[in-house]
Amino acid sequence: MSFRFASASLLALSLTACATVPAETPLAPVAPAAEAAPADVATLLDAVAIPYEKFTLDNGLTVLVHTDRKAPVVGVTTYYRVGSKHEPRGRTGFAHLFEHIMFTGSENVENFDIPLEAAGSTGTNGSTSPDRTNYVETVPTGALDLALMMESDRMGHLLGAVNQDKLDKQRGVVKNEKNQGDNQPYGLVRYLINDGLLPVGHPYRHSTIGSMADLDAASIADVREWFRNNYGPNNVVLALTGDIDVETARAKVTRWFGDIPRGPEVTPAVAAPVNLAAPVSRDVADQVPQTRVYRLWTGPGMKDADGTALQVGMHVLGGLASSRLDTALVREEQLAVNVAAYYDQEEQLGTAAVSMDIRPGVDRAVAEARLDALIADYIASGPTEDELRRAATQIVSGQIDGLEQVGDFGGKGMTLAEGELYTGDPEFYIKQLRSLASVRPGEVKGAMQRWLSRPVYKLAIVPGPRTEKGALLGGWGDEGTVPAPAPDAKKPAPPIVQGPPRAMPEVGPVKPLTFPTVEHARLSNGIPVTLARRTAIPKVSMAVEFDAGIAADGAARAGTQSLMMDLLDEATTTRTAQQIAEEEERLGADIGTGTDRDASVVRMTALTANLTPSLALMADVIRNPAFAEGDVTRVKNQRLAGIQQALASPQALAGRALDPILYGAAHPYGSVGALGKPEVVQALTPAALRTEHGNWIRPDAARITVVGDVTMADLLPRLEAALGNWTAPAGTAQPKNLAAPVPAPTPRIVVIDRPNSPSSVLLFGRVLPITGAQQGLESLDLANEVIGNGFLSRLNMDLRETKGWTYGIRSGIASSAGPRSAVVQTMVQADRTGDSIRAVIDQMKAFPATRGVEPAELQRVTEGNIANLPTRYQTNAAVLGALISNQRFGRPDDYQARLPEIYRAIDADAIDAAAREYLQPDRMVVIVVGDRKVIDSQLAGIGLPIEYRSASEF
Structure with missing residues (x-):
């Protein structure tokens, strides 16, 4: 699917040190996996x-x-x-x-x-x-x-x-x-x-x-x-x-x-599935760190009953966390670092796909033979009843999340419209889900045998210089032998007679945001609990945050905290990774871990009906990770492969370089980010990770935030049972020194060579003299929106809509507890790299020196933002994110409800002053990831010193 405008997410920002504290006594075993009651799929539907x-x-x-x-x-x-x-x-x-x-x-x-x-x-x-x-x-x-x-x-x-x-x-x-x-x-x-x-x-x-x-x-x-x-x-x-x-x-x-x-x-198009006359194999070299292999077949469109069977069947094979391919190839035999299987279904055609990233050092022939054997065995035997039920529960639970939104991509409008367009039935989605929930193992086995026993297309992407050119791909396919119809691009078109003018209607009154009431409590061990009750869907979203994050590592230990967090749900002292995955799937829960700049987080979404066992599972993951030798080795291998993938991606590479350049190695934020450095990850041991867990994942550093279909009276006893008897270990963790000095700004261009790149990544950045604790900076947020945060921003309208040099450009102000940074990110056509840098600098200098905020811009970022507040907080996830931000940065519970009065008090002078103080390019470093052969000559006349760095440094 191709979009008009995919927002260019600002690259990850990063990082500090920690002290050694004895690990806490493990919690007594929580409910074993076999006791988890499965979700009632009929009720979910x-x-x-x-x-x-x-x-x-x-x-x-x-x-x-x-x-x-x-x-x-x-x-x-x-x-x-x-x-x-x-x-x-x-x-x-x-x-x-x-x-x-x-x-x-x-x-x-x-x-x-x-x-x-x-x-x-x-x-x-x-x-x-x-x-x-x-x-x-x-x-x-x-x-x-x-x-x-x-x-x-x-x-x-x-x-x-x-x-x-x-x-x-x-x-x-x-x-x-x-x-x-x-x-x-x-x-x-x-x-x-x-x-x-x-x-x-x-x-x-x-x-x-x-x-x-x-x-x-x-x-x-x-x-x-x-x-x-x-x-x-x-x-x-x-x-x-x-x-x-x-x-x-x-x-x-x-x-x-x-x-x-x-x-x-x-x-209507005639577009039936295609049977290959014989198996096809193709190897294509590309600038990739690991070999990725595919097994591919065409299949039926969405109105065919086999489409539903293939969808759930492929999910069992390689979509579930407990999938057959994941269990065998990644966890047990460690032949791969990543596997996937899915059925991509269009109106008239589907594609059944299996992919595997082979672990570095593993013989490709051995890995492929095992993959093919697992697929053949699955086609022959089919899934079990339990596998199908878990897959159906997960798929339906995910559909509930999407339907929180009335509009936008994935919301209720799209769901109804697609059913009508493709099948003449807006309720096709619910019939498809009911079919998915009731499909039997024999039906899935039959569909897999009908469609996946046909000749297969085997595709492999192997490391090496890129041999294919994307510019020549994507067309009809016979361009090399049959000339295309002659274009008539230069012939002027006759004028169009326009219809009578139509006036745009007035916009009616906009109702104010009704933000949910926020309640606070504490568990008996002191963990603060914040709840916003919302009953639109029968689910609960929760975050358990710990005051750690990437900043707990610092540059010298980059990757330690996030690897420890990744291992939490791999196994506990009472559950294997397989049991954790299967229990989540039966419950319709989703538990994940993450590490941002300032916090380490365990997040969970759960069905309200299964909240108690879901909390028990989450508590076990948080409190009792096993850090078993085999799991640590496997996850380290996956992480090392992930670092190599990041170094091969131009955006990720620029992101890894940003914070070390801006903050320096002495500041907690000055690391390459959550993935870390290969040498740090390689050296980590189970004992070191247990110590890391004891230092930082502790109740006296925790905070629980909850949004969803539950009352505080109902929630607190459940949280108390899961986490209330968790006691803090002796001693305290070493605080993160976010006040550490950062290098003086040295404006320059830092070039990282990436040969054969048709586009260049540009990343402009500077550290600002403000921290997350400072209040009253909404004028800076609005100034950032004027210059680069949004489709109508000056940078996007100039480089994309006027010049056509990029698909999109964004600016942002990092939300961090310590020194915040201003960042501009884009990817531009390689032959316009130098011109694009000049254009960004010119636009930022002009705001406000020669072009202050204009009336239409002021109206858009103040009254327009006030009007869109109700749409910004439609989902549990959006409200949860707002509550977490409020708590991290010392804002009141009703901050979102206060935004209208805050925005209306901001005038053009305040926005211009913020742009003049914080958004000028003269203190910015420009990171360029691109092909030096193409870009070097373009950079010479910009007037900034040029520094060359190697990707291996990051």
Whole structure:
């Protein structure tokens, strides 16, 4: 799937030292795995029901309406029945290119994002798959008319606003998106899979993003013809979900869409699964650290009963944490560091895939033979009843999480619209889940034998110089032998007669955020407990935080804390890793560990009905890790492989270099991040990890935060039973010295060579003279939003929308307890590396020296942010994150509810002052990861000292 704008997440920031404290006495055994009651899948399925009503306009537009009044917001989800499988030869990538063009404005709307974000829209985005194109936004109820007017304007009043300049700019953005994906380790696999499985001309063979040649050939005439043939209302499903009812929806949709004429019907594609005549094997060299092998077959589309059986069957094989492949290849025999199996299902075609990253040092032939033997045995024997039930519970529980959102990607609107578009039944998802929950072992065995006993495509990505060029992949497939149709890109298109002007409606009143009431308590051993009760779904989300994090390591011990945390759920003194995984799956729980800059965290989501046994399992993981020799060795090997993968990824490599350069080795934050250094990881022993656990994972350093369907009166006794008798060991952990000095800023360019890179990663950073404890810095947050945090930011509008040099650029202010940092990150086309650095510097210097915050920007980041508060806190996870931030940084419980008054008190002068003080480029280091042969000559005239570093240093 290809998106209009995938946010470039800011790279991990990092790190300190610790003292030796005796480990605590282990807790008595909690409930053994065999006593865990399985979740009631039938009850879970009731929780994912989405009641809806449906109507159709005279022009064929199908409308689905679901009422959910929990927040004053409406999800607007529009699905067009056109995707890459409908593209003709020579026009690959058109559906996705057009997805981008449809955001650039229509005859009556200059820019879709500006009015939507000003009105409080969130999640404004679009995506393209082989089967469809969609557009999503979630808006305050008072802005629904605005959203519908704009969706209808681009459906019925678009072509008069599409010109050569817009086409050329979005073509550049898409080409950079393609390069960004191709530039990753294993980044060409998406093309190679379809090339090996499907013949030339099969509708699913060419990639959604298309080929460079076809993108270059697109003309205005082509674009107009594509739009007229595919974007009529009779080819559209519109879902309105949230604070809306069918009567209101009918009136509004008729008003805005009723006069748009029908268009041609989209011709259905003929796209059946393909049987290979014989097994196919292919090795492709790439700049990767480990060999990855695939086993691949095509399969049926989503309406075929075998599709459901294959989905759950592949999940048992390699999707569950307790999967057969994980158990044998990773845990027991340690032939692989990572395995996966899945069934990727489109409307008319599916792909069954198994992948394995072979552990360094293992003979490839031995690993592959064992993988093939396990697959063959599974096809012959099929899954057990228990495996199927655990897989079904996990899949359904995950679906519940997605349905917390009324709109956006993965929310209720998408779920209903996809069922209607693909099957004519908006409730197809629930029928599919019921089928999945009731499927029997014999049915799965039969489906696996029918589809996976056919000739297999074996693909291997092996370490070496990259032999394939992504620019030449993704197209029709016969470009080397048959010339593409001659492009007509230079011929001017005749003018379009525009329709009568349409005025944008006024935005109605926006209801304020209702943030849940926050309660506090303590366990008998002093652990603080914070709860926000939310009853939208029958689940509870929880975080148990410890005041440690990457900063507990420091540069010298980088990776110690996170490796210790990774081992918590590998085995306890009473449970094996397999038992832990199986128990989670039966309960419908998800327990995970993590390490950020300032804290080490155990997180859990659990079904309310199974909260007590889920807490018992989590408590065992926290308190009684085994740190067995075999588990430690295995996880260390996986971590070492993960470090090599990071060094092969340009973004991850830049991220590893950032904090050592900014903070220096003497500061707790000055390490390469959570993965750590290979020599540190290699030296860790079970005894050292037990000491690390005793030092930092202790009740006097813990805090529990809970959001979900439980009361404090019900929660506290359960937490007390699980964690209340946990006593702190003698002594105290050595505090992290976050006040340690950092190096004086030395502006320069640091170049890390990555040969054969079609794009360059740019990472600008500086340490700020502020810490997380300082309050009243919201003006800095808003200034950051103006310059680089969001689609409409100055940096993104310049480098992406105006210049077309990048797929996206972001800036951010690190949320850390100690000194915070300002970071700008992007990936740009390699031949524009130097120009992009200059453009970023120029934009940052200009704000506010020659261009202070403008009225539209001020309105967007103040009133627009106030209006979008209800949509930002729709989910348990979002509320949990807000509570954790409030506690870490000393904010009041009602901080989110106070934001409207805080934002309204911030004026243009305050935002300009924050930009002048904290967001100037003169103190920034610029890290460049790219091909020196291409970029060296571009950097010479920038005026900054240039320093060359090796990837091995990080």
